[in-house]
Amino acid sequence: MASRFTRLTTVVPQLARGYAAPAKTVKVPVTLFGLNGRYATALYSAAARQNALDAVEKDLKALDALVVKDKGVQAFLENPTINRKVKLDGINALLSKAGKPSEVTKNLFETLSENGRLDQTTKVISSFAELMSAHRNELSLVITSTKELDKATLNKIAESLQKSGLSEGKKLLVSNKVKADILGGLLVEIGDKSIDLTVSTRLAKLNKLVTDSI
Template sequence: MASQLTRMAFAAPKMARSYASASHIKAPLTLFGLDGRYATALYTAAARENQLDAIEKELKQIQTVVNKDKGVQNLLQNPTINRSHKKEGVQQLLKSGKYSKITGNFFETLAENGRLSETTKIIAAYQELMGAHRNELSVVITSAKDLDKATLNKVSDALSKSALAEGKKLIVTNKVKPAILGGLTVEFGDKTIDLSVASKVAKLNKLISGM
């Protein structure tokens, strides 16, 4: 019976919302889009079984496999592979990894619904929900080259004093993007601070073109 309810939760956004309501479990964050709805349904099912952390760990393992294995990438993304073959492939993948029933049901349903191509987005959305569950605030600092620990700490300390970060644990990630030329871009919550040289050059070019 529990398995049937889980499958129904994943079958469609409307069912996912009904399942969340029936379980009296509210996600810590409202996510939109197809990936957000599926991730929320999975979060609800995992929370109901007290398996939030375990499912997150399994999803990370699956994402690692997806990143490394081109065959798995083709299985998920190739639209010429029919749904039944995709389901068989997913079942084999999950069987080899000995994943939980929740994860197994979820990915089988993605295959049945033709949504396996959304796997990476759904996993990212689930991780976003888990971050909110742990009261974390993701901070992505993009720079032209790797930043040293002292610089990262200074930026983190400055952001921790903002109202958006109040009472939250900052999770800082440094991404390298040579195209920004120099300076930084900082993304935290729904805010973006662009202090990059590339941005300044673009603004200068816009001013010049208007002369």
Template sequence: MNTGLISTRYATALLDFAVEQNLQERVYSEIKTLLHMYSEVSNFREALANPAISIPEKRKLIHTASGESISKPLEQFIDLLLKNKREDRLQYIALRFLELYRKKFNILSGTLITATKVDKPTYNRLKSFIESKTGETLELERLTDASILGGFILQIGDNRLDTSVSGQLLRIKSELKEVNRKIV
């Protein structure tokens, strides 16, 4: 069966169940914590896919990765995944859950990259400005990357605004090369 179809069905079921229980925000937070573990612990996915690891051990591993005290909807969902032997799809289901949740509750997800750490008032002004223009809530991950030299790079969905010094230098370099080709 198609991984995307499986992920969508399970993620939709989890979201509907969480909303029904009025625990959607908590489950959303737990799913984000769980996905963070996938990026932080390199062999987490392999452990869940390993048939030598027992179901109770996998359950404990997922519970620990989701936060020590997890919500009832997520706990029941994990039990369902383990019962149906779909734990190897958990990462895809979790990613799809985030997409569905954000769509349902009008949340934009983005990344703000700056050369130095952004102070809270500047961050709040930028976030408020974007939210006022889009009419949606914004979740903005903040990263620092000294190689951009200054300015910022804002990525929201498929849209990217690059006002970094390094980006401007690359554009100037490209324009100069193009002018040079026309001269020669």
């Protein structure tokens, strides 16, 4: 059984085990940090070498949907008292519900199990999704409002940003969050940038102005 890894270079062979094909150079679309970022990056590299990126993404999306649907699954994965083998069997059973999983996907969970990291499953899935989005030259656009916005309004905002330098020439993935506590206006988050046009922020600035003048 493989020991816990300390460097990314030891994870890639674990995820790509069982293949005799010569390794090819893989350019990762974005650099991720932290433990989950390293696992996701290793998974991306292994999947790219086997031309299995789409298959792995499909597997992970199916598993993530099951976790979201049943909070008991996440509790099961995070429970430190449950044997690693039992957890791995549970993961494999969930994956089989969506069809036959990719060998690279199965190797990921075997590696997570061997290293005692199955509790990080959802975080690794999220990090891999970030890599795939960058791979497709996509950029997240989250528009927060006090009530749900209609499609025409969302498209109008997206089109304006698409023409600006903020979009970086990438395809925008638009989503709408509803938060009553912003009181009004919009909070626009595009990639790692944000444009805060909310009433709550304006009021906070006004209150600070009044307080500082006293």
